[in-house]
Amino acid sequence: MDKYEFLYKLGKQLDTQPHQDKKEVLGYYEELIQDAIDSGESESAFIDRLGSVEKIARTLKKDQAFVENVKTKQNYQLQNVFSATVKIIGYGLFFFAMFVLGSIVFSLFSSGLSLMFFAALRLVTILTGGFELNNVLMFAGLILLGLGLILLGWWLARWMLKEAKGKLEKLLEAVQSLFKKEGN
């Protein structure tokens, strides 16, 4: 590999870096290679010795992350604890809302059931007594209404269970990360 190929490949690896950093790194390596050539070293042998461009880029990024971390470590930890706390409060509100919804679901079920039961009873007495179409239709309608309420409750309950399961897992994660951060 010659100088230009090496610098081109290294540049590709550093495309995610800020422009100034990339320029500096490429300048550093270009100067090194040129100085090596000028002192009589073989271009390709020197470039081989530099190692793969992937490894160079990796080392560089690791070091940068390290410098950034040291700079912002304090803020970083605080931020994490803060965001975890907010998350947990958020989930608290979520489960409170779920509790309210749950009560609504329960009342939907129970009123649906009692409505059906009541309407069915009345229907039986009407059918065994004098047959009156108006009343039959009314109580049959009430039975259907009760059934509708139960189905609505059933649908809501299923949706809640699905949501709550996902949220519960995330909540556990948030709690865990909070304790991990504080433990550090």
Add this chain to the structure above:
Amino acid sequence: MDAQLKKGLLDLVVLAVLKDDDSYGYKIIQDVSKLIELSESTLYPILKRLDEQGLVTTYSTEYQSRLRKYYRITPQGHTKLRESETDFQEIKRIYDFILR
């Protein structure tokens, strides 16, 4: 040498190389390598760090119709080297204990 130990020493060695004369990447590596192994990709972050800490400054000078970046030790850099002597005395006492 143990990697952790080496990491701590390399910054000081690079500073020490610059103590008497300004230098540039390729030459710094040659000078340091006589003493302790230093790869090209390791030197870059060290120089960057020393620069950010104000222990060295840089300037570019033309050499054979191209620019070469030179590193010069600052007064703070000299102070850092002097301070390392105290560290060294302490490390020496610790090693005397380890190797007793």
